[in-house]
Every structure is written in C-alpha cells, then in structure tokens.
Amino acid sequence: MNSGASSSIPMSREEFVTSMRDHTDVSRETLGPETLERLDMYTETLRAWQPRINLVSNRSMDDLWRRHFLDSAQLGKWIMPGKRVLDMGSGAGFPGLVISIITGAPVVLAESDSRKCAFLREVRRLTDANAEIAEGRIEDLDAGLFDVVVARALAPLTDLLDHAAGLVKPDGFCLFPKGARVDDELTDATENWNMQVEQHPSLSDPDGVVLRIRNLSRV
DSSP states (O other), X not given: OOTTOSOSSOOOHHHHHHHHHHHSOXXXXXXXXXXXXXXXXXXXXXXXXXXXXXXXXXXXXXXXXXXXXXXXXXXXGGOOTTOOEEEETOTTTTTHHHHHHHHOOOEEEEEOOHHHHHHHHHHHHHHTOSEEEEESOGGGOOSOOEEEEEOSSSSOHHHHHHHHTTXXXXXXXXEEEEOTTHHHHHHHHTTTEEEEEEEEEOSSOTXXXXXXXXXXXXX
C-alpha cells in the first residue's frame, strides 16, 4: 500500500510520522521528539532559503512532508547502523541528509553547486547531522567505497549506474526512488548493466517505486 501517496491535500508532520511508523520498522524512539525537532529545523531553514536559492521546486513547497521528507525517509529502512552512505547530487539534502538525521548513519552529500553546499552546511550545523559535504562533481569524488549509494531526481537510471558502479562496495547496494517511467529506464539500463533489482512501492508517490540494486556489473 502506498500510504499517503495520492493527493492534492498536503501531508502534515503527524501524517508523515504515522506513515513511517505504519509502513517501516522505524521505532518510536528513533522518530521521537528530538528527531522531529531536527526535521522541523530543516523545514524552517528550507523555507527561509528557498526564496534566495532554488533548492526544490516551488510547487513542492506546499507538500514538503510528503514530497521531500517521506520520499527520502522511506529509504532509511534499508540503512543498517554504521553503514556508510553516499548521496549523489544531494541538492537540498534529499534523501541523504534526511537519512542521516533519522538513522544516524554517516552520509556523504555530494553536490557541485556551492550555494546548495552552503545550505547543506547550515542544516548540518542546526541539526547536528552525521554528514559530510563533498563539494564538487561526482566524477571527481575521492572518498573510498560506500555500503549504500542513493540518489533522487538526479538522472536516468543508466547515468546513475555509471556513477555508482565505481563508488559502491561489491557487497553494497543502491537505492533510487523512481517514478512512472521506471520500466523504460530499467529497459535502457539492462542494455549496459547486469544487476539484481528489487522494486518496492513508494510511500510518497502512487506511481513511484524504490529500486534496490545489487550485484552491479557491466554487460
């Protein structure tokens, strides 16, 4: 079931919490008052910076808890404690910074836009997130290998795999939220890649899925 996914009615913070607790194994302690306060600081900072920097689409600002926070937080159920995560093209910190706040996992936020990096540093400071901002192109990243590679609304799947292949550990995996064109993207990707793919329904988008990709190798 895609909880909370339909909808012209914006999702509230309380509905975000309910969806996470009903459809993931996040505990009440993990998504407790302290974590929610940190997410509130995140939303307030995003609203303050958005008029100056185009961090997310203006249309999505009215439904932040569904469009950005739930869409990002749902990935946390696959992130085990201590696993090192890379968020490629982090932008406003979705999904990597949300994952770090909720799970405590060490996350590297790779972003080439200096203004967005300034925003990420400010949110990291305010929320005390376990995150490192890597300013520059993904191709130039020199940060070792990662247990999990994530990306959201960055590029077609084939391009994501081109970047991720040299950054994910052999026993690691990728998590990519995708929309209604996911079948076309998978068809294109399988021309160049062998991979084990799981498709999980998105909690935030009735037409969306989360791809979990393992055992990645070139054809």
